[in-house]
Amino acid sequence: MKIGVFTFGGGYAMIPIIEEEVTKKRKWISEIEIMDILAISESTPGPIAVNTATYVGYKVAGVTGGIIATIGLAIPSFAIIFVISFFYQDFMKWPVIAAMFKGLKVGVIILLFSAVIRLKKGVKVNFISVLLFVIALSLMLVFSFIDTGFKYLSLSLILLGIITGIVLTLIANKKERKE
Amino acid sequence: MIFFELFYTFFLIGLFTFGGGYAMIPMIQEQVVSKGWISESNLTDFIAVSEATPGPFAINISTFVGNSVGGTFGAICATIGVILPSIIVILIIAMIMKKFMKNKYVQGALNGVRPIVLALILSTALMLLIKVIFLKGNSFNGEWEFDIRSFALLIILSGMLFIYKKVRKKSLGAIKLLGLSALLGIIIFTV
Numbered sequence: 001m002k003i004g005v006f007t008f009g010g011g012y013a014m015i016p017i018i019e020e021e022v023t024k025k026r027k028w029i030s031e032i033e034i035m036d037i038l039a040i041s042e043s044t045p046g047p048i049a050v051n052t053a054t055y056v057g058y059k060v061a062g063v064t065g066g067i068i069a070t071i072g073l074a075i076p077s078f079a080i081i082f083v084i085s086f087f088y089q090d091f092m093k094w095p096v097i098a099a100m101f102k103g104l105k106v107g108v109i110i111l112l113f114s115a116v117i118r119l120k121k122g123v124k125v126n127f128i129s130v131l132l133f134v135i136a137l138s139l140m141l142v143f144s145f146i147d148t149g150f151k152y153l154s155l156s157l158i159l160l161g162i163i164t165g166i167v168l169t170l171i172a173n174k175k176e177r178k179e
Numbered sequence: 180m181i182f183f184e185l186f187y188t189f190f191l192i193g194l195f196t197f198g199g200g201y202a203m204i205p206m207i208q209e210q211v212v213s214k215g216w217i218s219e220s221n222l223t224d225f226i227a228v229s230e231a232t233p234g235p236f237a238i239n240i241s242t243f244v245g246n247s248v249g250g251t252f253g254a255i256c257a258t259i260g261v262i263l264p265s266i267i268v269i270l271i272i273a274m275i276m277k278k279f280m281k282n283k284y285v286q287g288a289l290n291g292v293r294p295i296v297l298a299l300i301l302s303t304a305l306m307l308l309i310k311v312i313f314l315k316g317n318s319f320n321g322e323w324e325f326d327i328r329s330f331a332l333l334i335i336l337s338g339m340l341f342i343y344k345k346v347r348k349k350s351l352g353a354i355k356l357l358g359l360s361a362l363l364g365i366i367i368f369t370v
Binding site: 021025035041044073076080085099104106130140162165169 | 193194195196197203228229234235236237238239242243246247251254258261262264265266268269270272273274276283284286287288289290291292293294295296297298299300301302303304305306307308311328329332333336337340350352353354356357359360361362363364365367368369
């Protein structure tokens with residue numbers, strides 16, 4: 001039942017599919033919650049895809065749900081790679097397979113863009129949030145073209161968001177007290 | 180014992196990798212290549228295969244190395260090893276978060292983090308777009324080359340989705356979209 005959700009999850013493709021299946025179709029989790037889960041997955045050890053699956057599974061059906069969702073995520077890639085590993089050196093030389101994966105990549109790009117458009121609804125638009133968004137986006141793009149050897153950019157950006165959020169809450173608290 | 184060693188090695192890799200699967204590559208070089216489980220050039224080849232197949236890189240690489248070192252059971256040990264730290268850590272955090280979700284500071288932190296996450300996803304999309312359409316090979320240091328076929332596919336797919344949305348009043352499901360893109364990919368890239 002739950003496993004079915006994650007049958008074609010993985011890598012880049014994973015975020016939009018989880019988002020669509022879990023928030024839009026099944027309404028297990030809201031768009032806002034899915035962003036929080038992604039942030040937590042990014043800032044904790046372990047691959048994001050695995051972390052997200054565990055978290056979503058837990059939210060929906062407790063500890064067992066977390067474990068089953070993660071296993072469900074692992075099985076398809078496990079099976080595919082297991083088969084490929086026997087003849088992987090020739091694998092990409094098949095023109096049909098290579099063409100299919102090239103097509104899939106374009107599909108994934110479209111999925112990612114549409115996920116961004118849907119998730120945008122979960123973000124409050126104000127000066128600070130737009131500023132954070134612009135900073136994060138430009139740093140990510142600049143860093144991918146200049147190889148600095150710095151591997152923790154996305155983690156640092158998440159931390160920046162957390163700290164900014166807490167500082168803003170502290171400021172808001174002080175204002176409240178004065179009034 | 181090789182099975183325990185596989186499990187333990189990938190458990191460590193899972194525990195100490197932050198962020199996406201590729202953050203794992205240095206750890207793999209250190210822990211796996213040094214043990215002679217996979218050669219440097221095989222690892223590079225495998226990264227290319229992994230990039231082209233579905234599934235998180237972490238699970239792909241652990242299955243592959245586990246299988247080549249210890250057969251089927253080795254693959255299972257390595258894969259369980261790599262996902263176990265995530266399961267444990269995330270379950271603990273999820274339980275803690277459940278209690279503190281209503282806390283003002285936790286809410287504040289989450290408000291700050293949401294625009295960042297949105298930017299991270301958008302940047303993934305943009306970087307993938309640039310890679311697929313404008314770059315030769317998979318590296319950002321590679322040569323620039325406009326891939327007219329990928330670009331055509333992107334336009335055709337977007338057009339089809341737009342029309343589908345207008346006609347059916349809802350968007351095409353993700354899995355169906357991927358099936359369609361694979362099919363069109365075969366047509367466009369093999370002709």
